[in-house]
Amino acid sequence: MKTFSAQQICDHLQGELLGTTSHEINSPEQIERANDNQITFIGNKKYEKLWADSKAAVAVVNSDISIEPGDNRAFIKVNNADLAMALVLELFAEPGPQFDEAIHPTAVVHPTAVLGEDVRIGAGCYVGAHVKLENNVTLYANATVLDKVTIGKFSTIWSGAVIRENCHLGAYCIIHPNATIGADGFGFRPCPQKGLVKIPQIGNVILGNGVEIGAGSCVDRGKFSSTILGDGCKIDNLVQIGHNSVLGKFCIMAGSSGLAGSVTLGDGVIIGGSASIKDHSTIGSGAVIGAGSGVIGDVPAGKTYLGYPALEARTTLKQWATLKRITEGKA
Known part of the structure; x- marks a missing residue:
């Protein structure tokens, strides 16, 4: 001790x-x-x-x-x-799980993968073809890194996390257990003959430097081009980031919040827990979205929005106060 x-x-x-x-x-x-x-x-x-x-x-x-x-x-x-x-x-803080050897004998590393200095790969990991792991990358047991992924120096991939093909992670990233980077975006279209037709998702995910993705969270690949998270973004557990969304630098998303497809966040945006953002919405730099809010349109930079549907916080609070007076028979 x-x-x-x-x-x-x-x-x-x-x-x-x-x-x-x-x-x-x-x-x-x-x-x-x-x-x-x-x-x-x-x-x-x-x-x-x-x-x-x-x-x-x-x-x-x-x-x-x-x-x-x-x-x-x-x-x-x-x-x-x-x-x-x-x-x-x-x-x-106690040191993390220890490695008796740099690459565990049960790990599967494709012969075309390129490993930098001091890379550590735990038991049961899979590293696919043409993957590039830069210096001091750590993959804990049972992490999966599929073909043509690049991971920057000093990044850590925890157990059960999956990095899908063609995705790119910057330096000093942390991907927590069971997070998925690069799953297919949710794209379907009605078809009279087939019911629902799946739209191929052929883009990827790009994470900047110092990005942290919480346990069980999903960052979907773009339908075309990329889903992008800027430097320093911090994503909590059980968060959904839809295809082709673009986050600026140092954004925060709290647990169980979600972005639909093609959402744009400026720098320093804060999304409260369980908040949801409609597709193709733009949230300006420095804006704050209160917990549990439902955003159905654009939010100006620096504003705080609250409620369902979300409005500027002062408006929402006035509405709640009026509703309270009505239900108490004081209006």
Whole structure:
């Protein structure tokens, strides 16, 4: 078990230590659950009231903290406690699954595949023809990478993930378990003779650098050309991204949200959990779509939309307030 003193953690965060504690810290924990060998976080002033009853020995706090740590307890002041939390978690993180050998003997690697330096391929993986894995790519057990895929340096493909043929992943990407990159887009047309005719999906998927795709999520290949996710996009679990959608840089999609085909997101768009976006819609840079919302048209840059169907948040909130007054007989 790793342990650190409050001063060691403070030095790591380049923060300011307030108070002292004799307790060694062996893990982080939520403020309500922490014990006296744990460190916690106060990233918002509304949580300051929980400190008195918390058993945590140390808290990472913002510089505007208005309470004192107390006896045998300490605060580590930083500019942003939420960002500092990531550094603390890195201190205590355990190493990932270990590889006894770089390429497991049960892995199938096509002879035309090109592997960079320090590539690791786990048990039961399949790497197809003309695949290119750049330096330090890791495929965990039972990952599948089909023909003509390229994966950039330091990317990680977790168990059960499937990267379909002709798709291209940038550097430092993470594909979590059972995610699928490049499945066929959902394309069918009615036909009097055959019922529904499947439209071939002959495009691919292109992921920029630093893209993360959550467990069980699907990014469909384009009908033609590409489905594109820009650098730094972060996609939660169980998310659907339809064919020929294009995401700008640093977009976020929370769990169970979905884009229909040919949706365009600008840079820094945030899609809340379970929100759905109609096909051929454009969401401008910096826009926010509230959880559970249904977007049926374009959303201007920087706006927050909410509701089903989604409207500008202030309009939706006024509608909800009016409806509440009506149902209470106060209108």
